[in-house]
Amino acid sequence: MSEPALAIRGLAKSFDRKVVDDLDLDIAAGELYALLGPNGAGKTTTLRMVTGLTRPDAGSIHIFGIDALAEPRAAKALTAWLPDEPMLYDKLSPAEYLAFVAGLWRIPPGEAAPEAERLLKWLELWDERDQRCEGFSRGMKQKVALAGALIHRPRLLVLDEPLTGLDATMARAVKDALRAAVDAGATVVITTHILEVAERMADRIGIIAGGRLLAEGSLAQLRARAGSDDMTLEDAFIRLTSPPSATA
Amino acid sequence: MNPLIRRAAPGRFLWLVLHELRVALRARARGRGTVLAAIVLVAYFGLGLLAAVALRRVELAPGAALLTAALAATIVITSFMTTQAMLASQRTLFDGGDLDLLLSAPIAPRTVVLAKLTAIAASVVLTFAALIMPMVLPAALLGHPELLGVPALLVAMALVSACLGLAITLGVVRLAGPRAARTVGQIVAALLAGAIFLVSQVIAQHPSARRSGGLTLYEWFSAHHVGAGGIGALPGRAALGDPLAILALLGGALALFALAGYALDRGFLRSYQSGGVRLSRRAGRASSRAIARHFRAGLFATMFAKEWRLLARDPALAFQIVLRLIYLAPLVLVALGRDNGPPVAPTLAFISVVAAGQVVGSLAWIVISAEDAPDLLTAAPVTRNQAERAKLASALAMAAPIALVVPAAIAPLSPAGALVTLAFTLFGGAMAGLIELRWQKPMKRSAFLRRRSGSLLTGLLTFLVTGLAGLAAGAIVWLLT
Numbered sequence: 001m002s003e004p005a006l007a008i009r010g011l012a013k014s015f016d017r018k019v020v021d022d023l024d025l026d027i028a029a030g031e032l033y034a035l036l037g038p039n040g041a042g043k044t045t046t047l048r049m050v051t052g053l054t055r056p057d058a059g060s061i062h063i064f065g066i067d068a069l070a071e072p073r074a075a076k077a078l079t080a081w082l083p084d085e086p087m088l089y090d091k092l093s094p095a096e097y098l099a100f101v102a103g104l105w106r107i108p109p110g111e112a113a114p115e116a117e118r119l120l121k122w123l124e125l126w127d128e129r130d131q132r133c134e135g136f137s138r139g140m141k142q143k144v145a146l147a148g149a150l151i152h153r154p155r156l157l158v159l160d161e162p163l164t165g166l167d168a169t170m171a172r173a174v175k176d177a178l179r180a181a182v183d184a185g186a187t188v189v190i191t192t193h194i195l196e197v198a199e200r201m202a203d204r205i206g207i208i209a210g211g212r213l214l215a216e217g218s219l220a221q222l223r224a225r226a227g228s229d230d231m232t233l234e235d236a237f238i239r240l241t242s243p244p245s246a247t248a
Numbered sequence: 249m250n251p252l253i254r255r256a257a258p259g260r261f262l263w264l265v266l267h268e269l270r271v272a273l274r275a276r277a278r279g280r281g282t283v284l285a286a287i288v289l290v291a292y293f294g295l296g297l298l299a300a301v302a303l304r305r306v307e308l309a310p311g312a313a314l315l316t317a318a319l320a321a322t323i324v325i326t327s328f329m330t331t332q333a334m335l336a337s338q339r340t341l342f343d344g345g346d347l348d349l350l351l352s353a354p355i356a357p358r359t360v361v362l363a364k365l366t367a368i369a370a371s372v373v374l375t376f377a378a379l380i381m382p383m384v385l386p387a388a389l390l391g392h393p394e395l396l397g398v399p400a401l402l403v404a405m406a407l408v409s410a411c412l413g414l415a416i417t418l419g420v421v422r423l424a425g426p427r428a429a430r431t432v433g434q435i436v437a438a439l440l441a442g443a444i445f446l447v448s449q450v451i452a453q454h455p456s457a458r459r460s461g462g463l464t465l466y467e468w469f470s471a472h473h474v475g476a477g478g479i480g481a482l483p484g485r486a487a488l489g490d491p492l493a494i495l496a497l498l499g500g501a502l503a504l505f506a507l508a509g510y511a512l513d514r515g516f517l518r519s520y521q522s523g524g525v526r527l528s529r530r531a532g533r534a535s536s537r538a539i540a541r542h543f544r545a546g547l548f549a550t551m552f553a554k555e556w557r558l559l560a561r562d563p564a565l566a567f568q569i570v571l572r573l574i575y576l577a578p579l580v581l582v583a584l585g586r587d588n589g590p591p592v593a594p595t596l597a598f599i600s601v602v603a604a605g606q607v608v609g610s611l612a613w614i615v616i617s618a619e620d621a622p623d624l625l626t627a628a629p630v631t632r633n634q635a636e637r638a639k640l641a642s643a644l645a646m647a648a649p650i651a652l653v654v655p656a657a658i659a660p661l662s663p664a665g666a667l668v669t670l671a672f673t674l675f676g677g678a679m680a681g682l683i684e685l686r687w688q689k690p691m692k693r694s695a696f697l698r699r700r701s702g703s704l705l706t707g708l709l710t711f712l713v714t715g716l717a718g719l720a721a722g723a724i725v726w727l728l729t
Contacts, residue, residue, distance in 0.1 A: 051627045077629035087621040091561040092554065099542035103550020104628035109543035117539050129539065132561070148624075 003065045005029040005156050005187035011049060011059035013211075019045045021211035023059070027204075029155075032178065032188045034198035034205045038241055042211035043191040044083075047158050050189070051081040063156055077105065080154035084161035086145035090134035094125050094144045097133065098151050105152035112151060119147040123173060139170030146177055157181055159190045163197060175201060199233040209241045259355050264363035265370075271346075272371060284705075293382040300386035308392055310488050312476035318484030319475035320466040325380075326405050327440060329372045333406075333413025334437040336368040341417065341519055342430050351520070361516045362509040369410035369505070373403055394489030401486045401494070404501035411508035418512060421519040429519070434564035547630060551638040552645060555615045559646065565614065572606045573650070593661045593729045594722035597669040600654035601676040601721050605714025607650050608677035609706070611643035612684035617691055640681045647677055658725070665725040672721035676714040683709050 008025040012018070020042040027033045037043050048054040050061055052072045061068040061075075068075035081087075089097060095116060102112035120126045123143045128136070133144055142162065149157060157178070163171045178188050179201065192198055198205050199219060206216040215225050219233055226236035253270065256263035308314065340347070350360045380402065388395040420436060421429040469475045475484070485493035544550045559566055616639050619625065625635050651673045659666035687706045 053623055053626050073629045073631065076627060079627070081623070081627040083623065087624040089554070089558060089620050091558050095539050095542045096554070096557060099544065100550055100554045101624070101628075103544055103547060103553075104625065104630060106547070106629070109540060109545055113538070113540035113543045116543070120539075 002029055004062075005031065005064055006050065006189065007060075007062040008046075008050070009060045011046065011061065012057045013042075013045050013049060013054065014057055019211050020049070020056075023208070023211065023213055025206065025213060025216075027187060027189060029064070029187050030182065030185055031203045032182045032190070032201055034202035035189060035191045035208060036195065036198055036205060036237060037191075037208035041208045041241075043208055044160050045211075046208070047081075047160050047189065047191065051079055051158055052076055053081070077152075078155045080149035080152065080157045082145055082149045082157070082159040082162055084164045086141045087148075088133050088141055088145055091132055093128075093130045093132055094120060094147065095129040097144060098147055101148040102151050107152050115151055115153070116147070119150055123147055123177065139166045142166060143170065143173060146174060150177070150181065153186075155186055157186050157188045159188065161191055161193065163192060163194055195233045195237060205233070207237060207240050215240050259359075261359050261363055261366075264350075264355070264359060265366045268363055268367035269370060272367060289378065289382065293386070296383040296386040297390075299383060300390040300392075303387050304391040308394065308488060310481075310485055310490070313470070314488070315477075315481040315484030316469045316475035317466050318487050319480050320469055322401070322405060322483040323465065325376065326409055329376060329405055329409035330412045330416070331437045331440045332372050332375060333368050333409045334417055334433060334440070335413075336371055336410075337414045337417040338430055338433050338437075340364050340368065341421075341516070347520055351517070357517050358509060358513040361513040362506075364516075365410050365414060365505065365509055365512075368413065369403075369406045372409055373406040376402055376406070395487070397489035397494055398487050400498055401483055404486070404497040407501035407505045411504055411512075414508065414512055414516070418515040418519055422515070431562075431564040435567050438567060547634060548638045548641055551635070552642045555639065555642040556646065558620075559611075559614065569607060569610045572610060573603055591726060591729065593658050593665050594726035596654050596658050597665065597672065597725040598718040598722035600651070600658075600669050600673045601718035602711075602714050603654070604647060604651045604673040604677040605680040605710050605717075607647045608643055609680035609684055609710040609714075611646050612640060612681040613688075613706075615639045615643050616684055617688045619690070622690060636685055640685055643681055644677060651677055662725065662729045665728045668724050668728065669721055672717050672724075676717045679713045679717065680710045683713065 004026045006025065006027040008023055011020055011023040011025075013020040019040075023042070023046060025046075035043050035046070045054060049056045050063070050068065052068060052075065056069070063075040063078055066075045066078070089100075092100065098116040098119070099109075099112070102109070102116065107115075117126075120129050123146065125140065125143055125147065128140070133141055136144070142165075146162070149159075159178070162174055162178075166174060175197065178190070182188050190198075190202075202219075204216060204218055205222060207214045207222070215222055217225065219236075222233065222236045222240070223231055226239045228235070231239075253263060253266045256266055347360075351357060377399065380398065384395050384398045388398075416436065417429075417433055420433045424432040469480070474480050482493045482497055486497050542553075544553055616636060619639075626632075628635075652670070655666040655670040655673060658669050683706050687709070
C-alpha cells in the first residue's frame with residue numbers, strides 16, 4: 001500500500017477548551033477528502049496544524065511520510081494552504097503575487113512563469129494579470145489565491161471553506177480547479193459547509209465534532225452508518241452530529 | 249457606557265454619539281502600552297503639581313503678554329488638533345466599516361454625520377486634555393481656579409478643529425478625486441502637522457533670533473498688537489475663566505459645528521458613496537511584455553521585489569518615512585548655516601546615524617511587523633529566520649541610498665570622517681532593524697499612518713541606540729577634523 005498523503009495520529013489542541021481531541025486521520029494520495037463538521041468542530045484548527053500555522057499540543061502529522069512537526073520545511077514544500085480569507089497583497093497584481101509565491105517555494109523562474117501564465121489563463125485572470133488585486137471582487141481574489149496555491153504544484157492541497165461567498169460561476173471554476181488537481185495526482189483536503197459540494201466531489205468524507213472524528217467513508221458508507229441507504233448527506237450529517245437524545 | 253446607551257433614544261444623535269464613544273474606548277490598545285501611558289500620565293501630573301506649587305503666589309492677570317501668548321498657543325494647538333481631526337475624518341470615511349450599516353439604517357444622514365463629527369471632536373479633546381490638563385488642573389486647584397476656563401477653551405478648539413478637519417478632507421476628496429483622496433489627505437495632514445514645527449525650526453535659524461515658532465508668532469502678534477484686545481484676546485480671556493469669553497467661544501464653536509453638520513452632510517455622503525471606487529485603479533490594458541519579468545530567482549530577490557512594490561504603491565506610507573527626514577532638515581541647517589554654531593562634519597555625522605536609524609526602523613517595521621499575509625509566509629517552506637533576514641535585508645537595501653547621502657557630503661571636508669560616518673550609519677541602521685526584528689509586534693500597515701511607528705518601546709530604544717551611536721560618530725569625526 002502506498003504512503004498516505006496525510007497521516008494524523010493522536011492530534012490534540014486546546015485553547016480555552018479542547019478544540020481537537022485525540023484525532024486520527026488517514027488520507028490516501030490522489031484522494032479528494034471533505035472534512036465536515038458543525039461550527040467549532042475543530043476543522044480549521046486541524047488544517048492549520050497540518051499546514052504548520054498552529055502548533056499541536058500532542059500528536060503527530062505526517063505528509064507523504066515526512067514528519068511535519070520535525071521537518072516542517074520539507075512538509076511545507078509539498079503542501080499548499082488556501083484559507084477562506086485569501087492571503088493576498090492588495091497592492092500586488094496577480095502576476096506579481098504568483099511570482100512572489102513561486103519565489104517563496106523556490107520554483108525556478110523558468111518553470112514558474114509559464115505555469116503562472118497557464119493558471120491565469122485557465123482561471124480567466126489573464127486579462128487582469130497586471131491589475132492590482134485591491135479592486136477585485138471576492139471571487140476573483142479567491143481565484144488569485146487558488147492560483148497561488150497551485151503554482152508550486154503541491155502534492156497536498158489543503159483548503160478551508162474555499163467556496164464561501166463565491167457566486168455560482170466562480171464556485172464552479174474553483175471546483176473544476178480542484179477536480180483537475182486531483183486528476184493530475186494531487187491530494188485535496190477541503191472543509192466546507194456546502195454539503196452538496198462534498199456529496200458531489202469528495203471521494204471520502206470525514207465528519208468531525210468536538211474535535212473528534214465521528215465517522216468517515218464514502219457517501220454510501222456514511223448513509224449506512226446513519227442507518228438509511230436513501231438519505232441525503234445532509235440527513236446523514238445531522239443524524240451523525242446530533243446528540244443521541246435529539247435523534248432518538 | 250452600556251447603561252447610558254440603553255437610556256438614550258435609539259437612533260437619535262445622543263445614542264449614536266454614545267455608541268461612537270463606546271467603540272472608540274474599546275478600540276484602545278490594552279496591556280503594557282496602557283500601563284506605560286498611565287505611568288507617564290501620573291508622572292506628568294506630578295510635574296504639574298510641582299509647577300502649580302511654584303505658581304501658587306504668581307498672579308495670572310489677563311495682561312497683554314498673557315493674552316497674546318494664549319492666542320499664539322491656541323493657533324499652534326488648533327493646527328495640531330486639525331491634523332488629528334483630518335486623520336480621524338479619513339478613517340471615518342475610508343476605514344469606517346460601520347458607515348454602511350449606519351447609512352443603510354432609517355436614520356437621517358445628517359444625524360450620522362453630526363455623530364461622527366462629535367466623535368472626532370471628542371477624540372481630539374481627550375488627546376489634548378491628556379497633554380494639557382495634567383499641567384493646568386493642579387494649578388487650578390491650588391490657587392488659580394480661573395484656569396478652569398482652559399477645558400472649555402479646549403472643547404471649543406476641538407469643535408472648530410473637527411469641522412476644519414472634515415471640511416479639508418472633503419475638499420481633498422473633491423479636488424483629488426476619490427481614489428487619490430486618502431493619499432493626498434494624509435500628505436496634507438502630515439504637512440499641516442509638520443508645517444509649524446518646520447517653520448519654527450527654520451525661523452529659529454535666523455542669526456538674530458534663535459527661538460521657537462510659537463515664540464516668533466507671539467512676538468509677531470505683540471509687534472502688531474494682535475491678541476491683546478478684541479476678538480484676538482478671547483482665547484486668553486476664556487482660558488482665564490472669563491464667562492463671557494467662554495460663552496462667546498463655545499457658542500461660536502457650537503454654531504460652527506451645527507453649521508458644518510448641515511453644510512457638510514451632502515459632501516460627506518457623496519464622498520463616502522464615491523469611496524466604492526477609491527481603491528480600484530483605472531482598468532488598464534494588460535502589459536504585452538512577458539509575464540516572466542515578474543519572476544525572480546532566490547528568496548531575497550523575491551522578497552525585495554515584493555516589499556519594494558508594496559512601498560512604492562503606497563505613497564502616503566512612503567511620505568511618512570520621508571517626513572521623518574524632513575523633520576531632521578533643520579538640524580542640517582544648524583550645521584550648515586551658522587558660523588558660531590556646532591561644527592559641520594560632526595553634526596552631519598550625528599544626523600546621518602539618527603536619520604538612518606529612523607528610516608531603517610520605519611522600513612523594518614513596515615516589512616517585518618506589517619506583513620499583510622503572515623500565514624502565507626508561515627505556510628511556505630522557508631524558516632521564520634530566513635524570511636525575516638530577507639525582509640531586514642530588503643529594509644536595509646531600501647534605506648541604503650539615503651544612508652550614503654550624508655557621508656558623501658562629509659567626504660570633501662574629511663574623507664576619514666566620511667568613512668567613520670558611513671560605518672556608524674550602517675551600524676545605526678542595522679541596530680534599528682535588529683531592534684524591530686527582536687521586538688516586533690504584528691500590526692496592520694495602516695497603523696503606521698496613525699501611530700507613525702510600531703510600538704513606543706521600539707521607537708524609544710531605536711532613538712536611544714542611534715542617538716548614542718550618532719554622538720559617538722560625531723565625537724570621532726570631531727576628533728578627526
